[in-house]
Amino acid sequence: MPISMHRAIRHMSWANQKVYASFTTLPDEALDAYITNPEWTARHLLQHIVSGSDWYVYCLGIAPWNDIRRCVEAFSTSGQ
Secondary structure, eight states, X not given: OOOOHHXXXXXXXXXXHHHHHHHTTSOHHHHTOOSSOTTSOHHHHHHHHHHHHHHHHHHTTXXXXXXXXXXXXXXXXXXX
């Protein structure tokens, strides 16, 4: 039985929130770790996943494109 697009998006949102919440518990050392390529740290991979999710929402026509890198940079420089 195929699921509706609405249900699929709701599930993706729920799953993403679980993943993002788990990353908030990690120390900087863990986020800056990498396996083989120092350019692809856990932090960078998370940013890549978030950007991909945002791009998917944009492609579905649900929301305008929002470059997550600008959001991350703004948050990083705001003293939060």
